[in-house]
Amino acid sequence: MAPGCAEDRGRPRGPARGRGSGGTRLRRGGGEGWPSRRTDGGGRARPRGQGPCVPRDPTAARPRASGNGLPVRLGARDRARARHRRSTCRCQGTGARPSLTPARRRRALQRGTGALGSAGGAVQAPRSSARAPGARAGRSAGHGGSGPSPPGSPRGTSGPQLHRSPAERRPRGTLGRRGPSSVAGPVYSFGPFRLEAHERRLLRDGSVVPLPGKAFDTLVLLVEGAGSLQRQQDLIDRLWPDTFVEPNNLQYNVSLIRRVLERTDGVELQTVRGQGYRLVAEVAREGALAPARPVDGAAQRNYVCKAQDGTRLAYARLGDGPPMVKAANWLSHLELDWRFEVWRHWLDLFSRRHTLVRYDARGNGLSDWAPPELSFERFVSDLGTVFDAAGVQRAPLVGLSQGASVAVAYAARHPERVSALVLIGGCARGWRAKNKPKLTRAFEAMMVLMRQGWGGRNAAFRQIFTTTFFPEASQELAEEFNELQRLTTTPDNAADLLSALGDIDIREELGRVSVPTLVLHSRDDAVVPMKDGLELASGIAGARFVPLESRNHVVLPTEPAWARFSQEIETFLAQEALS
Known part of the structure; x- marks a missing residue:
């Protein structure tokens, strides 16, 4: 009634x-x-x-x-x-x-259902607003207006409650958010939490934990960089790439994350005053063979040494076991590489059974950004400086892209320091040494553009390089690599480094390499054609050449070629250790 x-x-x-x-x-x-x-x-x-x-x-x-x-x-x-x-x-x-x-x-x-009828029926309202009987326009019933609520109605409603069906209702704060992504994305587990990045969902013991958009993005960056210091300005640049914001915006996001993580054993969000934040937790990536990140800041040890001309070089040790050295490649950063999908699995692969010694080449990363000289000969001598500073007497040497040429030259000149070579996507000649006018004009035009548009917030120019390096990369990975390139060096240094790579010519030194050598190359590599990899392998006596079914210059863990890539390297290094 x-x-x-x-x-x-x-x-x-x-x-x-x-x-x-x-x-x-x-x-x-x-x-x-x-x-x-x-x-x-x-x-x-x-x-x-x-x-x-x-x-x-x-x-x-x-x-x-x-x-x-x-x-x-x-x-x-x-x-x-x-x-x-x-x-x-x-x-x-x-x-x-x-x-x-x-x-x-x-x-x-x-x-929260729409079943408001007295006999199980539902009273539904159309999407346009409907005014209940007794409510006057312009005033809110239940808040002092002339149309009050009937007895027992919730405050702020008037007349019989008209509700939309569950399909018509949209939760507050969704703002038209898309449904679950069809792309399989990274999933991280730490303590009682499960972070599904692509689904934009945080779970604690199976229950959803609400976290606003920017706070969620901040947590993803902290989880991906767990164990290492995430500098405040770097976080701001990644969260608001095209906007100037005050630091208190980031501090507010961090305060929301603290409320979620508080009173959780084994998970701590530390503040490094005046620097940034560090998430201390054992983070595991779903499906990975090992933790996706160092579990604490001591997992990677950073050092500084000086080259022969006084240039400051930053190098690091990662992992435990016999040493293995990696020659520097195009645009690396010791602190940022762990944050990006493109390098994370590489570092895990090479540090799984070895102590990986790697460094940033002069002109980028944590090394000196104003070196007196950028040349191929300096790159080779810098590798020797790192060998000496790290106390490595003899070890396998890994070279990727330009690092492959540096590794070959060093192995030919110092055979007593190198026990084996792993060369990935390398070449024996640079673009200028090939003496092809059309190719030379293309690279010279590229260097002019680099000096003008490399360091800007707009990633359109850097996207040219990213698409060439990773034609099959997801949009998320492409954006990450765009940002990594911007943060790693200056526009002038990027152009000078590209110019120095054009002078590479190690054809005469290939025949002097006397250590076991494994050469891997993507079949459809657009940066360094596979024929360059074949030229490199054919010049080294006994070298084994492995083509990879990939279009990416750097093989990604999400593609089928990664399984063979990692298996070939682990098998080769295991055989080298027994010899």
């Missing part, structure tokens, strides 16, 4: 929410909570408003009387309630479903 109908007459109600002017709590009398009188504390009727008297029964015109025989004149709130009661009573006999009781309405709202 609808509230306020004649059959509910005389039903007592509890105290009203307001108070009279005399401080006495107002009482509701009559059917289903509609007031029949108001008093000032002394039993005398206290008229409110100038509206007409409202009869209890819509069919009767007799006004209600107060205790002293005078009619009660009701205010705006009471008149609106009376209009709602009359409209509800008119529903009887028409087939329309009456309103719910207050308790059932509250339970339905708490469940």
